[in-house]
Structures are given as structure tokens and as C-alpha cells.
Amino acid sequence: MNGLSRIQAIFGKELLQLKRDxxxxxxxxxxxxxxxxxxxxxxxTNVRHIPVGLVDHSQTGLSRILVQTISATxxxxxSEHYINVEDAEAAIARxxxxxxxxxxxxxxxxxxxxxxxxxxxxxASDEETSRxxxxxxxxxxxxxxAGAIKSLRNMPLAELLNKPVNRSTPTFxxxxxxxxxxxxxxxxxxxLIGIILTMTMIMFTSAAIVxxxxxxxxxxxxxxxxxxxxxxxxxxxxxxxxxxxxxxxxLGLGHLVFNVPMNGSLGQLAGATLLFIIASLVLGLVxxxxxxxxxxxxxxxxxxxxxxxxxxxxMFPYDGMPDIAQYIAEILPATHFMRxxxxxxxRDVAIIDMRHDxxxxxxxxxxxxxxxxxxxxxxxx
Amino acid sequence: MSEYAIKASSLSRNxxxxxxxxxxxxxxxxxxxxxxxxxxxxxxxTAIRLLTGLLKPSSGEIEVLGFTxxxxxxxxxxRIGYMTQKFSLYDDLTVKENxxxxxxxxxxxxxxxxxxVDELIDLYGLEEKYSQLxxxxxxxxxxxxxxxxxxxxxxxxxxxxxxxxAVDPENRRDFWEKLFDLCDQGATILVSTHYMDEAERCHxxxxxxxxxxxxxxSPEILMREMGASVVEVAASDLRQLKQDLLHxxxxxxxxxxxxxxRVLVKDSVADPLGFLRQQKxxxxxxILTQVxxxxxxxxxxxxxxxxx
Numbered sequence: 001m002n003g004l005s006r007i008q009a010i011f012g013k014e015l016l017q018l019k020r021d022x023x024x025x026x027x028x029x030x031x032x033x034x035x036x037x038x039x040x041x042x043x044x045t046n047v048r049h050i051p052v053g054l055v056d057h058s059q060t061g062l063s064r065i066l067v068q069t070i071s072a073t074x075x076x077x078x079s080e081h082y083i084n085v086e087d088a089e090a091a092i093a094r095x096x097x098x099x100x101x102x103x104x105x106x107x108x109x110x111x112x113x114x115x116x117x118x119x120x121x122x123x124a125s126d127e128e129t130s131r132x133x134x135x136x137x138x139x140x141x142x143x144x145x146a147g148a149i150k151s152l153r154n155m156p157l158a159e160l161l162n163k164p165v166n167r168s169t170p171t172f173x174x175x176x177x178x179x180x181x182x183x184x185x186x187x188x189x190x191x192l193i194g195i196i197l198t199m200t201m202i203m204f205t206s207a208a209i210v211x212x213x214x215x216x217x218x219x220x221x222x223x224x225x226x227x228x229x230x231x232x233x234x235x236x237x238x239x240x241x242x243x244x245x246x247x248x249x250x251l252g253l254g255h256l257v258f259n260v261p262m263n264g265s266l267g268q269l270a271g272a273t274l275l276f277i278i279a280s281l282v283l284g285l286v287x288x289x290x291x292x293x294x295x296x297x298x299x300x301x302x303x304x305x306x307x308x309x310x311x312x313x314x315m316f317p318y319d320g321m322p323d324i325a326q327y328i329a330e331i332l333p334a335t336h337f338m339r340x341x342x343x344x345x346x347r348d349v350a351i352i353d354m355r356h357d358x359x360x361x362x363x364x365x366x367x368x369x370x371x372x373x374x375x376x377x378x379x380x381x
Numbered sequence: 382m383s384e385y386a387i388k389a390s391s392l393s394r395n396x397x398x399x400x401x402x403x404x405x406x407x408x409x410x411x412x413x414x415x416x417x418x419x420x421x422x423x424x425x426x427t428a429i430r431l432l433t434g435l436l437k438p439s440s441g442e443i444e445v446l447g448f449t450x451x452x453x454x455x456x457x458x459x460r461i462g463y464m465t466q467k468f469s470l471y472d473d474l475t476v477k478e479n480x481x482x483x484x485x486x487x488x489x490x491x492x493x494x495x496x497x498v499d500e501l502i503d504l505y506g507l508e509e510k511y512s513q514l515x516x517x518x519x520x521x522x523x524x525x526x527x528x529x530x531x532x533x534x535x536x537x538x539x540x541x542x543x544x545x546x547a548v549d550p551e552n553r554r555d556f557w558e559k560l561f562d563l564c565d566q567g568a569t570i571l572v573s574t575h576y577m578d579e580a581e582r583c584h585x586x587x588x589x590x591x592x593x594x595x596x597x598x599s600p601e602i603l604m605r606e607m608g609a610s611v612v613e614v615a616a617s618d619l620r621q622l623k624q625d626l627l628h629x630x631x632x633x634x635x636x637x638x639x640x641x642x643r644v645l646v647k648d649s650v651a652d653p654l655g656f657l658r659q660q661k662x663x664x665x666x667x668i669l670t671q672v673x674x675x676x677x678x679x680x681x682x683x684x685x686x687x688x689x
Contacts, residue, residue: 002488006485009485010486219465220463220465220470223435225488379451
């Protein structure tokens with residue numbers, strides 16, 4: 001088979017070039033390594049230690065105990081004290097603090113009459129008892145931070161007064177499957193496989209044809225009997241191996257450092273990952289046949305990368321997005337892979353049960369490869 | 382089979398408004414070296430790309446080795462070799478790796494591949510550079526590697542686009558020896574150049590200017606039939622003499638060569654020596670000699686403003 005030997009020739013040549021290109025070779029290892037450590041530690045949806053200020057008008061022992069109790073939740077950290085609310089608001093504007101707790105002068109009375117404090121139960125209609133203990137002024141522009149502080153609204157105050165906590169029966173019981181400790185890393189690390197693969201796979205191949213064109217090699221290649229499909233296949237096969245290396249790094253490190261479980265079978269994971277790698281490589285090839293130079297190729301890669309990060313369900317839940325965003329997300333291979341990889345790693349699902357995503361990735365690859373081969377004409381017109 | 386390796390008639394190619402090639406007629410005999418001579422931007426590269434099937438013509442017919450282009454471009458690939466103007470092998474591969482890559486692309490494998498690569502490395506004197514990266518080699522070495530790669534599959538027809546533009550004279554001479562060897566083995570070679578001495582080595586050549594063929598034929602015939610006589614004048618004030626002579630309608634051009642002035646006089650002047658003697662700036666003791674025309678004279682008479 002001449003075709004096969006030509007694919008092999010391109011493949012071998014790509015490997016040799018990759019071997020000589022120390023920078024790129026280094027990036028193959030460093031991108032997943034650094035990104036995993038950065039994102040794994042940094043992305044945290046459990047908000048902790050928000051810097052806040054305090055305006056204490058009462059200056060009593062009780063107000064100090066109240067502040068300590070709030071600090072004990074670790075949600076906020078009191079870093080500044082202010083004399084009046086105006087100063088505190090100015091500090092919020094300067095972003096020195098994200099919120100301020102204003103404790104009124106009559107905090108003791110308010111607290112004593114507060115329901116959760118548990119001094120009996122005075123009539124509910126009493127205006128005195130319906131008053132909150134203190135006030136939070138929050139920089140509401142960041143919804144995550146605002147949400148975290150809002151969660152303090154119904155903080156029980158019983159232990160403040162050395163009373164036994166008055167346990168009430170919740171309306172719902174919530175059973176948390178797959179990630180009962182609610183560690184963000186468990187969700188982020190598998191998703192990171194999708195993001196890193198999207199980034200490196202598309203980047204490598206989007207430069208593939210463009211680079212040959214820029215360096216003048218293409219003019220020589222197209223006078224040889226090599227066919228476009230052979231050129232395309234020969235160019236993407238080396239990167240399938242590179243993708244596999246990257247996935248191993250992310251999963252291995254994710255398991256060691258972040259204790260991410262591997263609930264599903266490795267075979268299932270390999271299947272889903274292979275499909276996604278191929279889809280991403282093919283997307284890169286399509287870009288490569290459109291871009292005129294490497295800069296354009298990089299720009300187009302970023303154009304694909306950003307929605308892959310933001311819409312794929314990596315950062316924000318897919319189900320919470322508006323319809324139009326969901327349609328766009330459905331086009332991206334990253335969205336489908338995100339579902340598959342989390343399914344396999346966290347929920348031990350068989351990928352065949354998620355065949356909708358498998359079919360889409362396959363279809364995407366086949367159509368993409370056809371488009372790339374078709375667009376790549378063997379002439380200079 | 383026809384005796385022509387390349388036949389093209391009224392071949393034109395436009396890039397938007399620019400007419401890169403206009404109404405080019407071409408016949409290249411088999412087993413010969415055919416040259417394209419012309420200044421930069423005259424359409425040499427475009428012509429070669431049209432003849433190799435890399436570009437589609439805007440109009441006109443092309444037949445190369447019996448294949449009609451651009452229809453049969455793909456079938457032609459195995460039988461032609463093309464050495465691009467810019468080095469187009471991989472800078473980050475070694476000599477050996479580059480040649481092995483090309484060999485595999487052309488379907489050679491195992492012992493055949495090894496033998497052919499070794500043969501070429503030996504033939505083009507690349508033994509010492511065997512494992513050197515192509516990007517770190519000199520112009521002459523790269524060009525030998527380029528030729529080795531272009532001839533690896535023993536093509537019947539070889540296109541060379543300004544192969545010697547980055548090469549010193551000695552390497553150029555060796556290179557042409559290799560071309561004559563290939564020609565001797567039966568290959569047809571089409572080479573583009575802007576060096577007169579190279580053009581003179583071709584069996585036949587075409588002079589191109591702004592996409593138009595100004596003249597073609599063997600260098601001898603072109604020089605014999607160029608329609609002007611060449612007179613060398615040895616005089617004292619050559620700069621001034623040149624200015625004065627250029628005003629005469631019978632004088633095509635005058636160019637200073639060291640202590641002599643080379644004057645091209647139209648053939649309509651029967652006795653060029655006598656004609657120049659009569660000019661007022663020529664002193665009686667100035668020496669006038671009629672000399673054999675060179676290819677450069679031909680080039681000057683059929684291109685630019687001096688065109689007859």
C-alpha cells in the first residue's frame with residue numbers, strides 16, 4: 001500500500017520535527033502539569049476567607065462574641081475596623097474589602113429578643129422581635145461572594161449565648177452522590193482534561209499545514225504524489241499519542257494530588273478520550289486549511305477555546321445556561337466530552353449509555369476530516 | 382509519443398488585474414536543457430508553476446509528457462521533479478532524513494530506499510553532511526540537497542526554478558555539470574535563471590519580460606540573429622561619449638565595460654564602424670572594434686526600452 005507508506009512517511013517526519021522542537025515538546029508536558037496544579041488549587045466554588053470590614057456601634061462584649069462566631073464559619077475574615085458606615089462603603093468601592101458588617105448600638109436588645117436566641121418565644125407580630133441583629137453591606141457585583149454572605153443570613157445564634165443548638169427538622173433531606181465532601185477538584189480535574197486537550201490538540205494541528213506553507217515546504221509537498229487525506233492523517237496521528245500522554249499526566253496527578261477518584265473503567269475512559277482527541281485534532285486541521293499564517297491559526301484556536309472553557313459545562317453548569325448558549329455548547333466537542341469524562345470518572349457510567357455524545361464526536365471528526373481534505377487543494381491557486 | 386516534453390500554446394495566467402503570463406507559446410524538446418531567462422518578476426516562476434500543474438491557467442493549452450494540464454496534474458506527479466526557488470525541504474531534518482522522507486513519499490522502501498539515498502548522497506557529495514540539519518548548511522550544499530531530492534524518483538522532466546541564485550560561481554559550475562549528466566541520461570530539464578552565463582549553457586532558451594516571451598531559440602541563433610552589431614570603443618571620456626551616442630536613433634544602447642564602451646548599433650546601419658567614426662565625439666585615435674555579440678546584448682535588444 002503506497003498510501004499507507006506515505007502516511008507513515010508524514011507521521012515519521014512529524015515525530016522527528018517534534019523531537020527537535022524542544023519548546024513544543026516541553027509544552028506537551030508542562031501545559032497539563034502547570035494548568036492542573038494551578039486550576040486544581042485555584043478554582044474553588046466554596047468561597048472562603050472573604051475580606052470584610054466591621055463597623056461596631058455598640059462596642060460591647062456581646063458584639064465581640066458575635067464577630068468571633070461569624071469568623072468561626074471561615075466564610076469571612078474581618079480585616080478592617082471603621083468608625084462609620086461611610087468610611088466602610090468607601091473601602092468597598094476601593095475593593096479593600098468586599099463587605100462590611102454593621103452592628104447597631106442596641107445589638108444586645110435585638111439579640112435578646114431574637115427568635116433563634118431562644119429566650120422563650122415572644123409574640124411573632126411584635127415589631128421588636130422581627131428586627132435582625134445586625135446588617136451586612138455587600139459588594140453585590142460578584143454574585144459568588146454575595147451568595148456566600150447571603151448564606152450567613154440565617155446563621156444560628158444559639159451557641160453565642162452558650163445555649164444548646166436548637167435543631168430543627170429540615171424541609172428536605174439531601175443525599176450527595178459521587179462527591180459527598182463537595183470538593184471542587186473532583187469536578188474540575190476531569191473537566192480540565194477536556195480543556196487542556198482542546199487547547200493543545202487544536203493548537204498543534206492548527207499550525208500544522210500553515211507552518212508547511214509559511215516555510216515553503218508545501219510547494220514541494222504538493223508536487224509529490226502524496227494525497228491530501230494522507231497528509232492530514234499523517235499529521236494528526238502523532239498528536240493522538242501526545243494527547244494520551246497529557247491525559248495520563250492529568251489523571252495520574254489528579255489522583256495523587258487532588259485525590260480524584262477513578263470510579264469508571266480505564267477502557268471506557270480511553271474510548272471517550274480517543275474520540276475527543278480525534279475530534280479536536282480534526283478541528284485544528286480545518287482551522288489550518290483556513291488560516292493564512294500561524295498568527296491567524298492561533299487567533300482561531302482561541303476563538304474556539306474560550307467558548308469551550310465557558311460554555312462546555314467546565315466552569316458553569318450546562319443546565320443553567322440559556323437556550324441559545326446551550327445550542328452553541330452542543331456544537332463544541334468539549335461539551336460532549338465534558339459529560340462523557342465526568343460520567344466515566346465520577347459516576348462509572350458506560351459510555352455506550354451516553355451514545356448521543358459519542359455519535360456527535362464521531363460525526364464531528366468524520367465531517368471535519370472530509371472538510372479539511374476537501375479544502376486542502378493540491379495547487380497554489 | 383511526441384518528441385516534445387512540453388507543449389504550451391497561447392498560455393495566459395492573470396492574478397486579478399496583473400497579467401503574469403501572456404499568450405506564451407512553448408515547445409521543449411525531450412532530452413534538452415531549456416532555459417527561461419528574464420529579470421525578477423517576469424513570470425518565470427508562474428510559468429513553471431503552470432507547467433507543473435500547481436497553478437491553473439486562465440486560458441491556453443498545456444501538454445506535459447503527453448498529459449493535459451491541469452486535468453491530469455496528479456498523474457504527472459510521479460514523472461516530474463520540481464526544485465523550488467526557495468529551499469523547500471525541512472530545515473529541522475538532517476540531509477539523510479530529508480531524503481528518506483522524500484523516498485518514502487515516492488513509495489520506495491527497505492533496501493531500494495536505502496540504496497537510492499546512499500547513491501544520491503554519494504553523487505551530490507553530501508557524505509560529510511549526512512547527519513547535519515539542512516537548515517545549518519551553506520547555500521551550495523542546500524541546493525545540491527534540493528537537486529538530490531528533486532531527482533530521487535528519477536523523473537523524466539525536471540523543473541528548476543532559479544536553482545543557483547544563492548550559490549557561488551564554483552558551485553554553480555559543478556551544479557551545471559550535474560545537470561548535463563542528468564540530461565545525458567535522458568532527462569529533459571527546464572531551468573529558469575537571470576544569469577547570462579547560465580542561460581548560454583542551455584540548448585534553447587526563451588527570454589521573458591513582463592509575462593511576454595520576447596525571443597526564443599538556441600543561444601547561438603539568438604546571438605546571430607539579434608538585429609544589431611556590437612562595437613567596442615576605447616576612448617578617453619566614456620561617460621560623455623555614452624550620453625552623446627544614446628541620442629542617436631541608430632544606437633540601441635551603450636554600456637561601459639571598464640575602459641571600453643560597448644555600443645549596440647541597429648542592423649539598419651550597414652557599416653557600424655564607419656557610422657561611429659563619423660560621430661563628432663569620436664577622436665581619430667580612438668580604437669573601434671566590432672565584436673561578437675553576447676547573450677546579454679541579445680537580452681538588452683529584446684527587452685526594456687531598447688527593444689527592436
